Amino acid sequence: MxxxxxxxxxxxxxxxxxxxxxxxxxxxxxxxxxxxxxxxxxxxxxxxxxxxxxxxxxxxxxxxxxxxxxxxxxxxxxxxxxxxxxxxxxxxxxxxxxxxxxxxxxxxxxxxxxxxxxxxxxxxxxxxxxxxxxDITEQMALYENTKKLAKLLGEVLTDREREIICLRYGLLTGKEVTQREIGELLNISRSYVSRIEKKALNKLREKFEER
Incomplete structure:
Protein backbone atom coordinates (compact mmCIF):
# COMPACT_ATOMS: atom_id res chain seq x y z
CA MET A 1 0.00 0.00 0.00
CA ASP A 135 -10.36 9.04 16.31
CA ILE A 136 -7.47 7.45 14.44
CA THR A 137 -5.76 10.72 13.66
CA GLU A 138 -5.74 11.64 17.35
CA GLN A 139 -4.36 8.22 18.26
CA MET A 140 -1.51 8.55 15.76
CA ALA A 141 -0.69 12.06 16.94
CA LEU A 142 -0.71 10.90 20.57
CA TYR A 143 1.67 8.06 19.71
CA GLU A 144 4.10 10.40 17.92
CA ASN A 145 3.96 12.99 20.71
CA THR A 146 4.55 10.32 23.36
CA LYS A 147 7.67 9.11 21.56
CA LYS A 148 8.91 12.68 21.28
CA LEU A 149 8.37 13.36 24.99
CA ALA A 150 10.07 10.13 26.00
CA LYS A 151 13.14 11.19 24.05
CA LEU A 152 13.11 14.68 25.55
CA LEU A 153 12.98 13.28 29.09
CA GLY A 154 16.45 11.88 28.62
CA GLU A 155 17.82 14.84 26.68
CA VAL A 156 16.74 18.02 28.45
CA LEU A 157 16.13 17.11 32.11
CA THR A 158 18.59 16.60 34.94
CA ASP A 159 18.54 13.28 36.79
CA ARG A 160 16.60 14.85 39.67
CA GLU A 161 14.07 16.52 37.37
CA ARG A 162 13.54 13.30 35.41
CA GLU A 163 13.09 11.29 38.61
CA ILE A 164 10.47 13.69 39.94
CA ILE A 165 8.55 13.85 36.65
CA CYS A 166 8.55 10.05 36.35
CA LEU A 167 7.30 9.67 39.91
CA ARG A 168 4.78 12.51 39.70
CA TYR A 169 3.06 11.21 36.56
CA GLY A 170 3.63 7.49 36.99
CA LEU A 171 5.68 7.19 33.81
CA LEU A 172 7.44 4.03 34.95
CA THR A 173 4.92 2.40 37.27
CA GLY A 174 1.60 3.76 36.00
CA LYS A 175 0.87 5.13 39.48
CA GLU A 176 1.01 8.89 40.08
CA VAL A 177 2.71 10.12 43.26
CA THR A 178 1.83 13.35 45.07
CA GLN A 179 4.36 16.12 45.58
CA ARG A 180 4.25 15.52 49.34
CA GLU A 181 4.99 11.81 48.91
CA ILE A 182 7.88 12.60 46.56
CA GLY A 183 9.26 15.07 49.08
CA GLU A 184 9.19 12.44 51.81
CA LEU A 185 10.79 9.88 49.51
CA LEU A 186 13.61 12.21 48.46
CA ASN A 187 13.89 13.97 51.82
CA ILE A 188 13.10 17.42 50.40
CA SER A 189 10.19 19.81 50.97
CA ARG A 190 6.95 19.63 48.99
CA SER A 191 7.45 23.22 47.79
CA TYR A 192 10.89 22.30 46.45
CA VAL A 193 9.37 19.35 44.59
CA SER A 194 6.79 21.74 43.13
CA ARG A 195 9.50 24.14 41.90
CA ILE A 196 11.50 21.34 40.29
CA GLU A 197 8.39 19.90 38.66
CA LYS A 198 7.36 23.29 37.26
CA LYS A 199 10.86 23.97 35.93
CA ALA A 200 11.05 20.52 34.31
CA LEU A 201 7.65 20.87 32.65
CA ASN A 202 8.60 24.29 31.26
CA LYS A 203 11.81 22.84 29.81
CA LEU A 204 9.91 19.96 28.21
CA ARG A 205 7.25 22.28 26.82
CA GLU A 206 9.82 24.65 25.34
CA LYS A 207 11.79 21.89 23.62
CA PHE A 208 8.64 20.11 22.51
CA GLU A 209 7.31 23.21 20.78
CA GLU A 210 10.67 23.84 19.12
CA ARG A 211 10.49 20.45 17.44
Whole structure:
Protein backbone atom coordinates (compact mmCIF):
# COMPACT_ATOMS: atom_id res chain seq x y z
CA MET A 1 0.00 0.00 0.00
CA UNK A 2 1.26 3.47 -0.79
CA UNK A 3 2.71 5.70 1.88
CA UNK A 4 0.46 8.57 2.91
CA UNK A 5 1.46 11.97 4.22
CA UNK A 6 1.33 12.69 7.95
CA UNK A 7 -1.89 14.19 9.34
CA UNK A 8 -2.08 17.94 9.81
CA UNK A 9 -1.56 19.42 13.24
CA UNK A 10 -4.63 20.94 14.90
CA UNK A 11 -3.42 24.45 14.03
CA UNK A 12 -2.70 23.53 10.40
CA UNK A 13 -6.06 21.83 10.04
CA UNK A 14 -7.89 24.87 11.44
CA UNK A 15 -5.97 27.13 9.04
CA UNK A 16 -6.91 25.11 5.95
CA UNK A 17 -10.51 24.67 7.02
CA UNK A 18 -10.78 28.44 7.39
CA UNK A 19 -9.15 28.94 3.97
CA UNK A 20 -11.58 26.44 2.46
CA UNK A 21 -14.60 28.15 3.93
CA UNK A 22 -13.56 31.81 3.79
CA UNK A 23 -10.83 32.09 1.15
CA UNK A 24 -11.22 32.97 -2.51
CA UNK A 25 -11.76 30.21 -5.08
CA UNK A 26 -8.05 29.50 -5.57
CA UNK A 27 -7.32 29.46 -1.82
CA UNK A 28 -10.33 27.23 -1.17
CA UNK A 29 -9.33 24.78 -3.91
CA UNK A 30 -5.75 24.58 -2.64
CA UNK A 31 -6.91 24.13 0.96
CA UNK A 32 -9.34 21.37 -0.03
CA UNK A 33 -6.61 19.50 -1.89
CA UNK A 34 -4.30 19.65 1.13
CA UNK A 35 -7.04 18.54 3.52
CA UNK A 36 -7.76 15.56 1.30
CA UNK A 37 -4.11 14.57 0.83
CA UNK A 38 -3.26 14.85 4.52
CA UNK A 39 -6.28 12.77 5.58
CA UNK A 40 -5.80 9.87 3.15
CA UNK A 41 -4.06 7.91 5.90
CA UNK A 42 -7.35 8.04 7.82
CA UNK A 43 -9.13 6.57 4.78
CA UNK A 44 -6.60 3.73 4.58
CA UNK A 45 -6.98 2.89 8.29
CA UNK A 46 -10.76 2.72 8.05
CA UNK A 47 -10.63 0.73 4.80
CA UNK A 48 -8.61 -1.95 6.59
CA UNK A 49 -11.75 -2.86 8.55
CA UNK A 50 -13.25 -4.05 5.29
CA UNK A 51 -10.23 -5.77 3.77
CA UNK A 52 -11.71 -9.25 4.24
CA UNK A 53 -15.02 -8.58 2.45
CA UNK A 54 -13.92 -9.65 -1.04
CA UNK A 55 -13.16 -6.12 -2.22
CA UNK A 56 -9.84 -4.86 -3.56
CA UNK A 57 -8.10 -2.57 -1.02
CA UNK A 58 -7.39 0.06 -3.67
CA UNK A 59 -11.10 0.13 -4.54
CA UNK A 60 -12.00 0.46 -0.87
CA UNK A 61 -9.60 3.39 -0.50
CA UNK A 62 -11.03 5.03 -3.63
CA UNK A 63 -14.58 4.74 -2.30
CA UNK A 64 -13.48 5.85 1.14
CA UNK A 65 -11.83 8.90 -0.40
CA UNK A 66 -15.20 9.90 -1.82
CA UNK A 67 -16.54 9.89 1.73
CA UNK A 68 -13.56 11.99 2.84
CA UNK A 69 -14.19 14.54 0.10
CA UNK A 70 -17.86 14.76 1.06
CA UNK A 71 -16.86 15.25 4.70
CA UNK A 72 -14.44 18.05 3.92
CA UNK A 73 -16.96 19.76 1.65
CA UNK A 74 -19.73 19.69 4.24
CA UNK A 75 -17.73 20.11 7.45
CA UNK A 76 -18.22 22.93 9.91
CA UNK A 77 -16.91 23.47 13.44
CA UNK A 78 -20.30 22.63 14.91
CA UNK A 79 -19.85 19.04 13.79
CA UNK A 80 -16.90 18.47 16.14
CA UNK A 81 -13.48 17.35 14.96
CA UNK A 82 -12.90 16.87 11.25
CA UNK A 83 -11.31 13.44 11.74
CA UNK A 84 -14.29 12.17 13.74
CA UNK A 85 -16.81 13.57 11.27
CA UNK A 86 -14.78 12.29 8.29
CA UNK A 87 -14.54 8.80 9.84
CA UNK A 88 -18.33 8.55 9.87
CA UNK A 89 -18.60 9.77 6.27
CA UNK A 90 -15.91 7.34 5.08
CA UNK A 91 -17.60 4.46 6.91
CA UNK A 92 -20.97 5.41 5.41
CA UNK A 93 -19.54 5.47 1.89
CA UNK A 94 -17.96 2.03 2.32
CA UNK A 95 -21.16 0.60 3.82
CA UNK A 96 -23.11 1.96 0.86
CA UNK A 97 -20.72 0.12 -1.44
CA UNK A 98 -21.21 -3.15 0.43
CA UNK A 99 -24.99 -2.74 0.50
CA UNK A 100 -25.10 -2.03 -3.24
CA UNK A 101 -23.00 -5.15 -3.89
CA UNK A 102 -25.35 -7.21 -1.77
CA UNK A 103 -28.45 -5.77 -3.40
CA UNK A 104 -27.15 -6.82 -6.80
CA UNK A 105 -27.25 -10.41 -5.53
CA UNK A 106 -30.48 -10.20 -3.50
CA UNK A 107 -31.85 -8.73 -0.28
CA UNK A 108 -29.43 -7.33 2.28
CA UNK A 109 -29.33 -8.83 5.76
CA UNK A 110 -27.44 -7.03 8.50
CA UNK A 111 -26.69 -10.44 10.00
CA UNK A 112 -25.51 -12.09 6.78
CA UNK A 113 -21.76 -12.87 6.83
CA UNK A 114 -19.79 -10.62 4.47
CA UNK A 115 -16.30 -11.86 5.28
CA UNK A 116 -13.96 -12.74 8.11
CA UNK A 117 -11.71 -10.77 10.41
CA UNK A 118 -7.98 -11.40 10.88
CA UNK A 119 -8.73 -14.20 13.37
CA UNK A 120 -11.04 -15.96 10.93
CA UNK A 121 -14.26 -14.98 12.72
CA UNK A 122 -17.28 -14.17 10.57
CA UNK A 123 -18.27 -10.50 10.38
CA UNK A 124 -21.47 -8.96 9.11
CA UNK A 125 -22.71 -5.47 8.28
CA UNK A 126 -24.10 -4.98 11.79
CA UNK A 127 -20.67 -5.72 13.29
CA UNK A 128 -19.12 -3.00 11.14
CA UNK A 129 -21.93 -0.49 11.70
CA UNK A 130 -21.68 -0.93 15.47
CA UNK A 131 -17.89 -0.68 15.49
CA UNK A 132 -16.89 2.11 17.86
CA UNK A 133 -15.75 5.25 16.06
CA UNK A 134 -12.11 5.78 16.96
CA ASP A 135 -10.36 9.04 16.31
CA ILE A 136 -7.47 7.45 14.44
CA THR A 137 -5.76 10.72 13.66
CA GLU A 138 -5.74 11.64 17.35
CA GLN A 139 -4.36 8.22 18.26
CA MET A 140 -1.51 8.55 15.76
CA ALA A 141 -0.69 12.06 16.94
CA LEU A 142 -0.71 10.90 20.57
CA TYR A 143 1.67 8.06 19.71
CA GLU A 144 4.10 10.40 17.92
CA ASN A 145 3.96 12.99 20.71
CA THR A 146 4.55 10.32 23.36
CA LYS A 147 7.67 9.11 21.56
CA LYS A 148 8.91 12.68 21.28
CA LEU A 149 8.37 13.36 24.99
CA ALA A 150 10.07 10.13 26.00
CA LYS A 151 13.14 11.19 24.05
CA LEU A 152 13.11 14.68 25.55
CA LEU A 153 12.98 13.28 29.09
CA GLY A 154 16.45 11.88 28.62
CA GLU A 155 17.82 14.84 26.68
CA VAL A 156 16.74 18.02 28.45
CA LEU A 157 16.13 17.11 32.11
CA THR A 158 18.59 16.60 34.94
CA ASP A 159 18.54 13.28 36.79
CA ARG A 160 16.60 14.85 39.67
CA GLU A 161 14.07 16.52 37.37
CA ARG A 162 13.54 13.30 35.41
CA GLU A 163 13.09 11.29 38.61
CA ILE A 164 10.47 13.69 39.94
CA ILE A 165 8.55 13.85 36.65
CA CYS A 166 8.55 10.05 36.35
CA LEU A 167 7.30 9.67 39.91
CA ARG A 168 4.78 12.51 39.70
CA TYR A 169 3.06 11.21 36.56
CA GLY A 170 3.63 7.49 36.99
CA LEU A 171 5.68 7.19 33.81
CA LEU A 172 7.44 4.03 34.95
CA THR A 173 4.92 2.40 37.27
CA GLY A 174 1.60 3.76 36.00
CA LYS A 175 0.87 5.13 39.48
CA GLU A 176 1.01 8.89 40.08
CA VAL A 177 2.71 10.12 43.26
CA THR A 178 1.83 13.35 45.07
CA GLN A 179 4.36 16.12 45.58
CA ARG A 180 4.25 15.52 49.34
CA GLU A 181 4.99 11.81 48.91
CA ILE A 182 7.88 12.60 46.56
CA GLY A 183 9.26 15.07 49.08
CA GLU A 184 9.19 12.44 51.81
CA LEU A 185 10.79 9.88 49.51
CA LEU A 186 13.61 12.21 48.46
CA ASN A 187 13.89 13.97 51.82
CA ILE A 188 13.10 17.42 50.40
CA SER A 189 10.19 19.81 50.97
CA ARG A 190 6.95 19.63 48.99
CA SER A 191 7.45 23.22 47.79
CA TYR A 192 10.89 22.30 46.45
CA VAL A 193 9.37 19.35 44.59
CA SER A 194 6.79 21.74 43.13
CA ARG A 195 9.50 24.14 41.90
CA ILE A 196 11.50 21.34 40.29
CA GLU A 197 8.39 19.90 38.66
CA LYS A 198 7.36 23.29 37.26
CA LYS A 199 10.86 23.97 35.93
CA ALA A 200 11.05 20.52 34.31
CA LEU A 201 7.65 20.87 32.65
CA ASN A 202 8.60 24.29 31.26
CA LYS A 203 11.81 22.84 29.81
CA LEU A 204 9.91 19.96 28.21
CA ARG A 205 7.25 22.28 26.82
CA GLU A 206 9.82 24.65 25.34
CA LYS A 207 11.79 21.89 23.62
CA PHE A 208 8.64 20.11 22.51
CA GLU A 209 7.31 23.21 20.78
CA GLU A 210 10.67 23.84 19.12
CA ARG A 211 10.49 20.45 17.44
Missing amino acids: KTFQKPLSAAEEAHYIQALQEGNSDEAAAAKEILIERNLRLVAHIAKKYQNVDEDMEDLISIGTIGLIKAISSFDAGKGKLSTYASRCIDNELLMLLRSKKKSRGEVSLFEPIGTDKEGNEINLLDIMEHEQV
